[in-house]
Amino acid sequence: MKLLVLVDHDRGVLDELTLQAMTAARSIGSIEAVVMGAYPALAPILAEYGAETVHVVTHDLLSDYGSEAWADALVQAMLILGAQAIAPGTDRGNEVMAHVGALLNSPVVANCNEITAGDGDWSIVRTRWGGSLLEETTLTADRKLLTITPHAVVAEPAPAAGTVQMLEVELNEAVARTIVADRVTADGGITLQTAPVVVAGGRGVGNPENFAALDELAGLIGGAVGCSRVVTNNGWRSHAEQVGQTGTRVAPDLYIACGISGAIQHWVGMMGSKRVLAINTDREAPMVTKADYAVIGDVNEIVPAVIAAIKAR
């Protein structure tokens, strides 16, 4: 059985969740990677994470991302190579695989955590409810299409040959309608998704004014400010700062959760963080019990004290 892993990249810049998907896919067999567009420079990292072959799929309409172009090209690669396909559960991965499912009239199982593959049906454990429930499901289809839950597995290297194979496909001009038409680039400052540290506030911060201390702390330690859903629903902060199932997913080196109880919908948005520090009055709050470190108390007393201590150094 041949397994293709769709590489999520933006004009050659890899989305690292691809490496997690490759790691998960290796649990059922040897893997080959598919890169849409002439970006062979991605091959070495894909080889390091287990790609026996890196198929570089070329066509004029693949130089930038387009869901229909990528899906049509992936379907052709699957049929030419006689393969099943797995993608990371990113915006693009989920979007492309849904199109592939529609084109092949085949089911797509999104956000898979564990896969038991056989000759016939596959048994899969997938995420529901943003992570609070797991669903055991049986997949019956000639062409298996899966996406992998972000941060369900840790990416582990497993060096393989990574031989580059160019693959030309034919695309109908009509797929151009869903290719990126324009971009607005962020102003180069620290963004929530890329910040090494996120200082996030929840209900316990109490009011919008108290977020000033979180802004100041984030500024002092080179971080970005995030928040929970209740904060944006109350209009205290903009939705762009919301971390969670329906907001942004972050995976910083350190996540400082200030007055956030840690409902599963929030947790799934930051569970990829390397370290979590919870500041909360409630010792039993899920965020405190799941965190690596905790300080018990009122965030509105503790954060200003931390700021003062940093300034005094």
Added chain:
Amino acid sequence: MKVLVLVKRVPAPGAKINITADEQAVDTKNLGFAMSPHEECGVELAVQLVEAHGGTSTVMTLGAQEAEEQLRYAVSLGVDNAILVPTDVDDWDPMATAKALASAITEAEAGEPFDLIIFGNESADSGGYQVGIRAAHALDRPIVSGIKAIEIDGEMVKARRQTVAGLEEYRLTMPAIVAVKEGITLPRYPTMKGRLNARKAEVVASAQPHTPGGQKRVRLVPAPEQASNTVVLGEGPEAAARIVDLLVELGVLS
């Protein structure tokens, strides 16, 4: 313009989820219900578009009879028409759902397409990320998902998606479909007049055949709790020094 928004009835987000004894469903005895958060913003978007450009808005759901509650809620926020695609079995898979919705949409259009159809990016409960895209293929219309902002420019929809690097813009010619994310709008609350409209509103039933795809649920299980090894650094503002030490230890402060 004619706008259609699709919603799904789900247990209210944040509620503690228990599983029924047969492990096939969420125990809904003690739960409140809502539409998925992305869709709540989609309903607001539909209302705002009709306020700005004129026309009519319609809300559609596939679900049990109880899902009328979510349709009426959408009407209370200003949506004009409501359509229920009734189901008797719980939890249709994404292929079955998309097929039935596409067919109900074609019926509702009666030859006059909705200019814009709005789906939520993914449902809060099953999270399959595909019903809108499959329906778009069935209806032969362009779709982009993960949309956080849109602008109508003549026959064109400019739809923007947030990425690590900033925003990507897609340009679709209507009739078109978008799958939106929470944050595209801030949903309003129903007015008294809205609530009265909702009570009186006619919900049109549009029954469709059930054609299951190849994904079959075996059972649901609660996610395992993560083992807790929390190191408590201290209590109150006195712990500030310990936090600073930790920031240094982790390399956040030099």
